[in-house]
Amino acid sequence: xxxxxxxxxxxxxxxxxxxxxxxxxxxxxxxxxxxxxxxxxxxxxxxxxxxxxxxxxxxxxxxxxxxxxxxxxxxxxxxxxxxxxxxxxxxxxxxxxxxxxxxxxxxxxxxxxxxxxxxxxxxxxxxxxxxxxxxxxxxxxxxxxxxxxxxxxxxxxxxxxxxxxxxxxxxxxxxxxxxxxxxxxxxxxxxxxxxxxxxxxxxxxxx
Numbered sequence: 001x002x003x004x005x006x007x008x009x010x011x012x013x014x015x016x017x018x019x020x021x022x023x024x025x026x027x028x029x030x031x032x033x034x035x036x037x038x039x040x041x042x043x044x045x046x047x048x049x050x051x052x053x054x055x056x057x058x059x060x061x062x063x064x065x066x067x068x069x070x071x072x073x074x075x076x077x078x079x080x081x082x083x084x085x086x087x088x089x090x091x092x093x094x095x096x097x098x099x100x101x102x103x104x105x106x107x108x109x110x111x112x113x114x115x116x117x118x119x120x121x122x123x124x125x126x127x128x129x130x131x132x133x134x135x136x137x138x139x140x141x142x143x144x145x146x147x148x149x150x151x152x153x154x155x156x157x158x159x160x161x162x163x164x165x166x167x168x169x170x171x172x173x174x175x176x177x178x179x180x181x182x183x184x185x186x187x188x189x190x191x192x193x194x195x196x197x198x199x200x201x202x203x204x205x206x207x
Contacts, residue, residue, distance in 0.1 A: 044070075048068075051067045052068045052081075061089075069085060095125075099122045114146075114148075116149075120132040120152050130156070136153035145173065158194075171194065175188065
């Protein structure tokens with residue numbers, strides 16, 4: 001297997017597990033809806049989310065889906081529940097439904113980059129790399145240091161052969177933030193190759 005194919009295979013394998021990171025810490029309220037956990041609906045919501053998290057940890061996406069839907073029925077404005085519902089739907093390969101859930105989460109939590117990132121991942125994993133890029137861009141506009149979106153945006157631009165100075169900026173930022181050794185190796189290799197490609201495109205007077 002040549003180096004380019006090896007790098008591509010590694011990137012796909014790494015992205016396949018990337019969405020699992022979003023389970024960590026994503027159940028806190030991210031919308032502006034006030035929830036009083038002492039009120040009956042607040043108690044039901046808290047219990048539904050706790051049960052859904054347990055279901056997620058036991059790798060039971062169908063059970064988790066039912067419980068997240070229960071949470072969204074109690075509080076339709078609870079963005080984290082919609083985002084987590086989208087993750088469970090994505091685990092079941094129900095891509096269109098997942099994208100709808102992420103879209104609702106994004107509308108409810110405009111300052112959270114995760115639902116936008118997830119919408120990008122839906123498209124990237126379904127083979128629509130070009131359409132995924134605007135979602136990674138939007139996620140990074142909210143938080144320029146959101147590492148999953150940097151990873152996704154870099155991979156999408158490599159797949160679409162649209163690498164540029166911006167890709168290099170994303171690579172530099174991702175390398176500074178990255179702690180996973182596999183990803184770090186991948187990013188460093190890509191930086192070397194893309195630096196050469198970008199340099200070749202520059203006018204001779206700026207090289």
